[in-house]
Amino acid sequence: MSHQHILGIDRIACEGRGLCGELLHELVDLDEWGYPIIPDPTVPDQLFTHAKRAVAACPVLALRLDRVERPPKR
Template sequence: MTGASPIGLRWDAAACDGVGICLHLADRLLTVDAWGFPIVPRRPLTTRADQRAARAAARACPRRALFLVEDDPAPS
């Protein structure tokens, strides 16, 4: 389902401790690297389901290393 304004999910590598809560909440969006840190998609999230998952992951991050940016096209 589309119709939501695009948002982007971003990650602050310096703030992240690799706790992994985000991976459980947004398992369709995020993957994990060899050290247990999230790999964040560099594309706009346009479906409501993806946006809900991204918001939940960002809210649950104990270090606030994940955050949302409004209407942010993925840089090339």
């Protein structure tokens, strides 16, 4: 079985600095205060490296990548 990655946010830890939106604008939108909005948390394979970089760069460690089982294709 294959895996996929889901982008998550710890909303309590997040301080709305907006770095995730700058580094991963393909997946993260920012609201008017700089807090992230993730319309679709599934990270495409081609953006995985960028997502890892954004997670590592978060100054308050509020962004995370979770690995989940990918449902079988039918």
